Structure formats: structure tokens, C-alpha cells
Amino acid sequence: MPQKIFIVGGTGAQGMPIVKSLVSDKKYHCRILTRDTSSPRAQELLALGNVELVSGTFANQSDLRNGFRGCDGAFVNIDGFNTGEKTETYWAIRAYELALEEGIKFFVYGNLDFGYQLGGYDAKFRCGHYDGKGRIGEWILFQNQKNQGRMRAALFTTGPYIDMVIGQRTPMTPYVDKDGVVTWAVPLGQGAVPHVCLQDCGVYVRWLFENPQEANGLNLAVAIEHVRYEELARAFEKVTGHPARFVDVDLDTYWSSNRGVAPGGDRITGYNADAKDPAAMTNRQNFTGFWNLWKHSGGNKGVVRRDYALLDKIHPGRVRSVEEWFRQEEQRGVKAGKGSLWERVQEENLGPVLKIAEDGFRGRL
Numbered sequence: 001m002p003q004k005i006f007i008v009g010g011t012g013a014q015g016m017p018i019v020k021s022l023v024s025d026k027k028y029h030c031r032i033l034t035r036d037t038s039s040p041r042a043q044e045l046l047a048l049g050n051v052e053l054v055s056g057t058f059a060n061q062s063d064l065r066n067g068f069r070g071c072d073g074a075f076v077n078i079d080g081f082n083t084g085e086k087t088e089t090y091w092a093i094r095a096y097e098l099a100l101e102e103g104i105k106f107f108v109y110g111n112l113d114f115g116y117q118l119g120g121y122d123a124k125f126r127c128g129h130y131d132g133k134g135r136i137g138e139w140i141l142f143q144n145q146k147n148q149g150r151m152r153a154a155l156f157t158t159g160p161y162i163d164m165v166i167g168q169r170t171p172m173t174p175y176v177d178k179d180g181v182v183t184w185a186v187p188l189g190q191g192a193v194p195h196v197c198l199q200d201c202g203v204y205v206r207w208l209f210e211n212p213q214e215a216n217g218l219n220l221a222v223a224i225e226h227v228r229y230e231e232l233a234r235a236f237e238k239v240t241g242h243p244a245r246f247v248d249v250d251l252d253t254y255w256s257s258n259r260g261v262a263p264g265g266d267r268i269t270g271y272n273a274d275a276k277d278p279a280a281m282t283n284r285q286n287f288t289g290f291w292n293l294w295k296h297s298g299g300n301k302g303v304v305r306r307d308y309a310l311l312d313k314i315h316p317g318r319v320r321s322v323e324e325w326f327r328q329e330e331q332r333g334v335k336a337g338k339g340s341l342w343e344r345v346q347e348e349n350l351g352p353v354l355k356i357a358e359d360g361f362r363g364r365l
């Protein structure tokens, strides 16, 4: 079992609960790669104890080498919203190879579903920030068949964080309509989104490191549940006592709105991706594939599936419904001084979910 774990993406929305879980009882030591060791998030992690910060970037061989060296485990979540799909592909491959070279014993890859492949290579499912990870996830599992004697590996496949349904500038940012109804107007139809609870990610990733035998070669794909947005709205009403609705919109209506990710539709996905590169996707292209994946996914019997029985076994206390998450988040928000959920979805109170949003979608590669 690894003791010292190198983390890429530790200061991010996904990485923070993972680091917190790993160091919670001082069983693990985490070495975290960050471009800015002085950021509030990096400093918050440092203050937990058993945490070491190393300055650098995943887009540099020696930074990766130095990070892996002396560690026996690794959790690697390469930020595709920095790099774009093409550059992410290269550095994810190199991260796996350098981990092998430097003697990592268990490698966990922060993955997303390979929607394009799962959907039968249908162009409507092309989504660079999903395929860029999922394609490499497949490659890692394939490499692992040969390399597992030296380094074992597992995938940790997540999905859209549930926090984004109350977040600012996300694909599913809500608004309060003139009639006072909290509204999610998204192109989802009768489809469902396998939303993920960030707090639970910590438990899952720790389980992977603690059960290397069972976890080796596993694609641990997690979610709370496949969330239909009619149910999302009903759950919000139940928990807050305020009216909510889902409005199914077509893609053109979605992209012509002034909310969420729509105003940035013409920009290239990946703030350091080359807009002139024919491989680049616009946010509109990228998130159209994203929504198609959920709209046409056919719930848990369709394109993107989850083994909820396995998740119950690994994490019996996991959040199992969006209503449960809303209840917990209501309490968390009040305790943290952010206000109730109803207050938090008012336009002036919507807050960022991702570090990238806090940083204004900029930074170095």
C-alpha cells in the first residue's frame, strides 16, 4: 500500500477533498504539484499537515519527475480546461510513463467517460474534455496489462460535479425567473446527468490506494445517481420550500442565452490551447457534445453507466440522491456563512465551483 502520494490537481475542486481524505488521519503524506504554492487553496492544504507543496507544472518533464521521485502512489488529474484536448493527451501519457520510470507503485488516473467511443463513434457525442481523458484512460488500462508487475494502475472516472447546478458560469447555472421560480434551462430532454459528489471522491480514491489488489485495472466510475432535471427541480423544492423548474431548451436557444457557459461559446476550450490549431474545439462544439451525451444517454441503461451496487459496497455512506446532497449542502452553506440554497442561487450570490473560475480562466501552461 502506498504511503506517500504525488498529486496533480490537488488544489482543484476535485483534488481538495481527495487530499483532505488522504491526510485526515495522517496515514498518507501528499506531495502536491501546483503552479503557485502561495495560493489560498495551496496554503489551506499545507495547513492540514502531512502535505508538501512543490512548485511546477504538469507540462514539464522534470517537474513531473521530481514530483513522482520518492513517492509510491500518484493521483493525476490533468486540467484539460488549461491545455485543451491535444496537449492534455500528450502530458497524460507522459505522466503515466514518468510515474513508471520513477518507481510509483500505484497510479490513479483522474478520468472522464470516453463518450465518443461509448456512443459508437457518433460525431454528436464528441466532447474534447471527455474524450481527451477517456481515450487515455483506455490506453492506461491497456498499458497496465503489461506493466502491472512494476506499477499498478486504476481509473477514477467522475462526471459533472453536482455543485455546478448552483454555481456561476457552469454549463448548468440556474437563474431565478421573473415569477420567482429557480430555473435550469438546459438541452437535456428526458436524459440524465450522472452528477458527482465531490466530498465522496475523497473516500473513493482512498479506497483505490488501500485496496491495490482489487483496484488494479479497475475503472472506478462514480456518481450520486443519474439525475433527470425534473427530479433535480423537485428535490430543490422539497429541500428549500421554494419553487423550481426544469425547462428543456434546444441547443440554439441554450447557446444564444447570456447565462452559464453560453457567452463564451466561441472561445476555444482550454485557455492555453492554440485557437489556430485545427484540432481545437470551441466551447460551443465541446459542450454540445457534452449535453448530447446526457440527453441521448438513456440513463443508466444507456451510453454512460454506473455500477451503483459497487459504489454502495465501497462507500456505504455515499450520497445517493440529489435531494440528499441538497440537504447536506443547505447545512454546509449556512454553516460556512454562504447562506441558504435559496439565497445562493440568487444571481448576485452565485459563486464559482472550480479554481479555474476563481482564477479568471487564465494561468500558465
Ligand SMILES: NC(=O)c1ccc[n+]([C@@H]2O[C@H](COP(=O)([O-])OP(=O)(O)OC[C@H]3O[C@@H](n4cnc5c(N)ncnc54)[C@H](OP(=O)(O)O)[C@@H]3O)[C@@H](O)[C@H]2O)c1
Pocket (backbone or CB within 6 Å): 008, 009, 010, 011, 012, 013, 014, 015, 033, 034, 035, 036, 039, 042, 056, 057, 058, 059, 077, 078, 079, 080, 081, 082, 112, 129, 158, 159, 160, 161, 164, 353, 354, 355, 356, 357, 363, 364, 365
Ligand atoms: N467541472 C467538472 O464538473 C469536472 C468533473 C470531472 C472532471 N473534471 C475535469 O477535471 C479537470 C480540472 O480539475 P478540477 O475540476 O479540480 O478543476 P479546478 O478546480 O479548476 O482545478 C484545476 C487544477 O488543475 C491544476 N492545474 C492546472 N494547470 C496546471 C498545470 N499546468 N500544472 C499543474 N497543475 C495545474 C490547478 O493547480 P494550480 O492552479 O494550483 O497550479 C488545480 O489544482 C479538468 O480536466 C476537467 O475536465 C471536471
